[in-house]
Amino acid sequence: MTKVCIVHWCQGAGHAARSIPVAQELEERGCDVSLEGGGSGQIFTEMNGYGSSNHEFEQVPVIDKSLRSIAVRGLTEVLPSALKRLRTSFRFLRDENPDLIITDDHTTIIAASLMRKEFYTVNHVRPDFFDGLESLAADLFDSFSTLVGNEIFFTCLWSHESGKDSVEYVNPLAQQGEGDVEPYDVLLIPGSFGSGFSELRGQLEKKNLDVRTVGDDDWETKPSMSPYTEAARCVVCTGFSSIADSVVAGTPCVVYPNLHMQEKLAQQIDKRDIKGVETAYSKQEAVDSVNSMLKNSNDAPQFSNGAEEIADYVLDNEKLKPEAGGDT
Numbered sequence: 001m002t003k004v005c006i007v008h009w010c011q012g013a014g015h016a017a018r019s020i021p022v023a024q025e026l027e028e029r030g031c032d033v034s035l036e037g038g039g040s041g042q043i044f045t046e047m048n049g050y051g052s053s054n055h056e057f058e059q060v061p062v063i064d065k066s067l068r069s070i071a072v073r074g075l076t077e078v079l080p081s082a083l084k085r086l087r088t089s090f091r092f093l094r095d096e097n098p099d100l101i102i103t104d105d106h107t108t109i110i111a112a113s114l115m116r117k118e119f120y121t122v123n124h125v126r127p128d129f130f131d132g133l134e135s136l137a138a139d140l141f142d143s144f145s146t147l148v149g150n151e152i153f154f155t156c157l158w159s160h161e162s163g164k165d166s167v168e169y170v171n172p173l174a175q176q177g178e179g180d181v182e183p184y185d186v187l188l189i190p191g192s193f194g195s196g197f198s199e200l201r202g203q204l205e206k207k208n209l210d211v212r213t214v215g216d217d218d219w220e221t222k223p224s225m226s227p228y229t230e231a232a233r234c235v236v237c238t239g240f241s242s243i244a245d246s247v248v249a250g251t252p253c254v255v256y257p258n259l260h261m262q263e264k265l266a267q268q269i270d271k272r273d274i275k276g277v278e279t280a281y282s283k284q285e286a287v288d289s290v291n292s293m294l295k296n297s298n299d300a301p302q303f304s305n306g307a308e309e310i311a312d313y314v315l316d317n318e319k320l321k322p323e324a325g326g327d328t
Contacts, residue, residue, distance in 0.1 A: 229246045
């Protein structure tokens with residue numbers, strides 16, 4: 001049995017949400033999977049039956065991009081918490097001793113490389129999303145990851161495209177969930193950092209639409225969003241994991257970014273004609289996009305789940321390895 005460790009990054013629940021479908025797919029194929037990572041996604045890993053080890057991964061704070069914040073908070077908050085997280089990554093990989101690792105966690109990539117463990121990286125952004133120093137930093141980290149590890153899986157809405165030889169483009173990673181949900185019009189998913197969604201909901205309800213909001217007072221945390229994205233006629237969300245849950249369910253999606261990284265992703269979507277996906281940069285644009293999508297029911301997105309592609313790739317590579325103690 002192949003032992004797999006999956007470690008997700010801690011800033012935002014989306015990193016855990018992308019890791020869970022990969023863990024589920026590998027388990028269905030007979031792998032022994034451990035999934036950890038901490039942060040705001042920890043509750044979802046636990047609700048899906050993971051994250052039960054004794055390793056508590058440190059939360060690394062999100063800071064703004066100003067020079068003062070980078071200099072002051074970077075040294076006093078980010079660096080100490082990242083070092084604690086690195087120590088936990090070392091202990092986790094040592095105790096689990098996996099055959100392979102799948103991660104989007106920077107500290108786990110460093111730990112795995114120093115321990116000479118085989119690992120794959122999952123990412124939802126590319127260096128060409130950015131400009132200047134951001135692009136250079138992303139490219140250097142990509143180069144480091146593929147120099148000391150295996151391929152990078154780039155989960156995206158344009159998997160038919162291609163990049164570097166060391167980067168495998170795969171479809172969005174969506175959780176699979178169970179449960180019957182009554183159909184409704186619009187699902188709003190603010191994510192960990194979204195803002196302005198209560199006002200957006202008010203504008204949509206004035207148009208007599210049946211609207212639900214993830215995280216409001218009437219919402220109970222769910223192990224998977226898939227039954228709810230599938231039941232909606234349209235989804236408005238901020239981050240890529242919510243986009244993935246929507247489009248794999250075949251539900252039209254309006255991307256309404258809030259964070260810098262989300263805006264960069266939205267700009268990449270703007271460069272392409274992707275059926276069933278639109279972007280909005282204001283509440284009025286979001287309302288207009290929702291109205292347009294509800295009127296054009298034939299514009300449903302069509303995506304398979306990228307978790308199957310990742311499982312195929314890593315397990316096929318495992319089969320190519322020579323048996324321990326066999327001929328060399």
